[in-house]
Amino acid sequence: MVSLPSLSSEPPPSQSPSSSLWPCSSVLSYLLSTCQKPYKGQTPEPAPQGLQPQPQHRTSLCGEAPEFGTYELRLERGIDCDPVFFSSDHYDQHYIHHQSSALILIGNLGAARNTFYLKKVGVTHVLNTAEGSRMGTVDTNQNYYKPFGIKYKGLKLLDVAQTNISMYFNEVADFIDDAVRSGGQVLVNCLMGMSRSSTCVIAYLMLKQNMTAVQALTEVRRHRDVRPNDGFLRQLADLDNKLRRERGQLMG
Structure with a gap:
């Protein structure tokens, strides 16, 4: 069983009197404005009162595989991949x-x-949040990974604002949590690793790690340039509103 990170010494948004009163529209506005900004060389605009976005940085990976050890080496092989969530056991x-x-x-x-x-x-x-064989999808399945002992789940989602990705939020959160709690490591992918995949990871952080939408987006963007489409951001804002009501963090 892994020990999961405490993301900040600052009080979470739920403990801020002002943030507990945020309407869903305020959360959505912040999510939209953050994802519209250039990523490299910038940090997100200051969050509303009670939130402390962290500086962004690119993370090295593959200590056991030096041929993939830097972002540049991975890109040379067509691999655009970043770790975005970590165990607190390895934080200093x-x-x-x-x-x-x-x-x-x-x-x-x-x-x-x-x-x-x-x-x-x-x-x-x-x-795989983009399973399929048509343009804009990723053609893998359980049989593709079975020889390597990798557990697989696929969703046939299109990266368009009209896609109802929220219907899978609990399902994908359970799958990711199974990997995390069992001491494993999960790759969440889509075609480019920017919209469908990041939306599912953000939903997991909200549902299983008790983050708000703003906290979850900020945490992921510390490590990778992700940009869920506007429809997905609206669905994350709706989830944020629902969870804060259920957790007694939203009045009214």
Whole structure:
């Protein structure tokens, strides 16, 4: 069983009197404005009162596989993949994590189809949020990973605002949580590793790690340039509103 991270010494938004009163529209506005900003060389705009976005940084991976050890080397092989959530067992006092601490990775088609890479970095589960054989999808399935002992789940989702991705939030959160709680490592992929995959990871952080939507998006964007489409962001804002009401963090 892994010990999961405490993301900040600051009080979470739920403990801020002002944030407990936020309407869903305020959360959505912040999510939309954050994802519209350039990623590299910038940090997100200041969050509303009570929230403390962390600086963004790119994380190295693959201590056991030097041929994939840097972001540039991975890109040369068509692998665009970053670890975005870590075990607190591997954090030091400066909030710097070690290479073996990654629990959740977000990646593109190249990462999902490179089973040699996945085994090298210790992936035990793959969640393909873009399963299919048409343009804009990733053609993998359980049989693709079975020889490598990797547990698989696939969702046939299109990256359009009209897609109802929220109907799968609990399902994908359970799958990711199974990997994390069993001491494994999960790759969540879509075509580019930006929209469908990140939406599912953010939903997991909200449902299983008790984060707000803003906290979850901020945490993921510390490590990777993710940009859920506007429809997905609206569904995350709706989930945020629902969870804060259920947890007694939203009045009215």
